[in-house]
Amino acid sequence: MKTSIPATGLERLTAQIDLGTIAHNTRIVADHAPGAAVMAVLKADAYGHGALQVARAVLAGGATEIGVTTVDEAVALREGGVTAPLLSWLSTSGFERAIDADVRIGVSSPRQLAAVVAAARTVGRPAIVHAKVDTGLNRNGVAPDEWPALREGLIAAERDGTVELQGLFTHLAHGDEPEHPFLDVQRDALAATVADARAHGLTPTQVHAANSAATLTRPDLHFDLVRPGIALYGGVPVPGRDFGLRPALTFAAPVILVKRLRKGDGVSYGHTWIAPRDTVVGLIPAGYADGVWRPLSGRIEVAIGGRRFPQVGRVCMDQSVIDLGPDGGGVSEGDTAVLFGDAPGADVAADWAEKVGTIDYEILTGVRGRAVRTYTGEQ
Ligand SMILES: *Cc1c(COP(=O)(O)O)cnc(C)c1O
Numbered sequence: 345m346k347t348s349i350p351a352t353g354l355e356r357l358t359a360q361i362d363l364g365t366i367a368h369n370t371r372i373v374a375d376h377a378p379g380a381a382v383m384a385v386l387k388a389d390a391y392g393h394g395a396l397q398v399a400r401a402v403l404a405g406g407a408t409e410i411g412v413t414t415v416d417e418a419v420a421l422r423e424g425g426v427t428a429p430l431l432s433w434l435s436t437s438g439f440e441r442a443i444d445a446d447v448r449i450g451v452s453s454p455r456q457l458a459a460v461v462a463a464a465r466t467v468g469r470p471a472i473v474h475a476k477v478d479t480g481l482n483r484n485g486v487a488p489d490e491w492p493a494l495r496e497g498l499i500a501a502e503r504d505g506t507v508e509l510q511g512l513f514t515h516l517a518h519g520d521e522p523e524h525p526f527l528d529v530q531r532d533a534l535a536a537t538v539a540d541a542r543a544h545g546l547t548p549t550q551v552h553a554a555n556s557a558a559t560l561t562r563p564d565l566h567f568d569l570v571r572p573g574i575a576l577y578g579g580v581p582v583p584g585r586d587f588g589l590r591p592a593l594t595f596a597a598p599v600i601l602v603k604r605l606r607k608g609d610g611v612s613y614g615h616t617w618i619a620p621r622d623t624v625v626g627l628i629p630a631g632y633a634d635g636v637w638r639p640l641s642g643r644i645e646v647a648i649g650g651r652r653f654p655q656v657g658r659v660c661m662d663q664s665v666i667d668l669g670p671d672g673g674g675v676s677e678g679d680t681a682v683l684f685g686d687a688p689g690a691d692v693a694a695d696w697a698e699k700v701g702t703i704d705y706e707i708l709t710g711v712r713g714r715a716v717r718t719y720t721g722e723q
Pocket residue numbers: 385387433515519554555556557571572573574575
């Protein structure tokens with residue numbers, strides 16, 4: 345298994361990322377949207393997986409474009425050697441750098457368009473723009489009452505050669521609920537905006553709306569291009585549905601100390617766990633500063649050699665204790681404990697998410713601290 349840490353006394357907490365799995369997940373997503381291009385969403389350092397490495401994997405798996413939040417994220421990919429089309433959709437400045445690096449820009453207001461136009465004049469090259477339309481998420485995207493002004497601004501900017509409107513897009517409020525009627529509302533609102541743009545002479549060629557969940561479940565939302573994120577990493581896009589996606593990130597720690605406890609001994613701060621019998625415990629160097637959420641204290645199990653063992657007592661900043669049972673479970677110092685990921689018997693990030701009341705996106709992007717990223721399955 346790729347999940348084993350070399351037995352070299354390398355006492356590292358690792359986020360082991362399998363790029364072959366990311367390519368596999370990308371192919372699954374692409375197969376669900378045969379008529380659309382795939383823009384892989386690599387924001388937030390590819391959901392904590394490492395944007396540059398993930399970029400190569402998604403492109404190998406059939407994605408042809410990459411979407412990120414900020415201009416900085418996009419420029420870093422370009423400087424890292426990524427030549428695929430890049431779209432950035434949340435920055436309000438830095439557009440000169442974007443245009444210079446051939447990064448497409450999402451705009452959500454006439455003010456942002458004005459800044460893009462000014463940047464295009466400075467750089468001396470047109471900006472390629474995707475107008476983001478707010479169809480009911482009420483987050484970013486141009487509000488309906490400002491759309492006519494943005495449209496007129498786009499028409500003027502195309503006329504003087506500072507902007508090329510390539511895309512029109514929106515983002516869904518209920519993407520992970522495939523039956524939700526609001527999906528229809530947003531689809532129709534986007535289509536109406538596209539029709540209005542075309543009626544006024546604009547010619548966007550990339551209309552897009554679908555996140556992972558909508559890509560996998562709602563062909564009517566595919567339009568020209570889909571924007572999957574969580575599915576690429578093997579998260580759970582639609583609770584309760586299995587699409588054959590596999591977790592790409594395995595969060596694992598070495599067992600660094602094994603010791604005997606007697607019945608009645610308390611473990612970790614506050615002694616919230618008292619050994620109910622003589623037992624053996626193992627220590628792993630993984631705590632809440634690394635992304636093992638403290639509210640999970642005493643509520644998770646780790647997988648060691650395919651067997652599950654409970655974590656006991658409070659999760660600390662740097663360490664957590666595992667109850668290996670009276671016979672020690674056959675576990676030795678140096679063995680690998682998988683916290684979550686792709687290993688026999690291991691939890692997945694969504695299991696943790698359910699317990700702490702969040703989503704696996706937050707668990708995955710929360711792996712940090714001393715966790716060292718390692719990569720396998722390089723394309
Ligand atoms: C994050 C994001 C996505 C990807 O969403 P997933 O649910 O992770 O597939 C797509 N589009 C936009 C605008 C986003 O911000």
